[in-house]
Amino acid sequence: MIPNQPLAKDIDPRAFRQALGHFATGIAVVTARGANDAVIGMTMTSFNSVSLDPPLVLFSVARSAWSLPAMQSAQSYAVNVLDDAQQHISDRFARASSDKWADVNHRPGLHGAPLIEGALAHFECAPYASHDGGDHVIFLARVVSFSATQGEPLIFFRGRYCRLADAGA
Ligand SMILES: Cc1cc2nc3c(=O)[nH]c(=O)nc-3n(C[C@H](O)[C@H](O)[C@H](O)COP(=O)(O)O)c2cc1C
Structure with a gap:
């Protein structure tokens, strides 16, 4: 139970984050091939669909x-939607490390951003726009290719991983 909170100027960031955690999401690892061919990847719950025409998605980066x-x-960019067997991959890409890719099976996508094997869905994207998002930057990306497969999603709810099976689905 999170009691009623005061107006914006007095918002307690911890309570705010806790309340936001009541919105259950999937988990994505967003990857990119940056300058010097370096590949990067970050665990994200901010991934979301935006538009069908043109096909746009968004994610926000701190x-x-x-x-x-x-x-x-x-x-x-490539958005890799994680399967419920991939919690270890979510953990790996949620930590700053120079060795995120060790033992992670992946292949280059059409434009070089890495696709993680075993993901439930892949969305390969080109940059479209970016916007100020306070302490985050909002990235809009145009989907150029996608695939999806059978399986169950890894879910994040109230600060914890969960699975559809946990909900009796
Ligand atoms: C479940 C979960 C969701 C996250 N979602 C985001 C997100 O949407 N945006 C973000 O910037 N960081 C998010 N993070 C934190 C990043 O994954 C983490 O800071 C990571 O180390 C960033 O990679 P970097 O250190 O290479 O920049 C999330 C972490 C977890 C555990």
């Missing part, structure tokens, strides 16, 4: 993220 400059200069 201004403090080490990978932000590479995201901003990338020519292609």
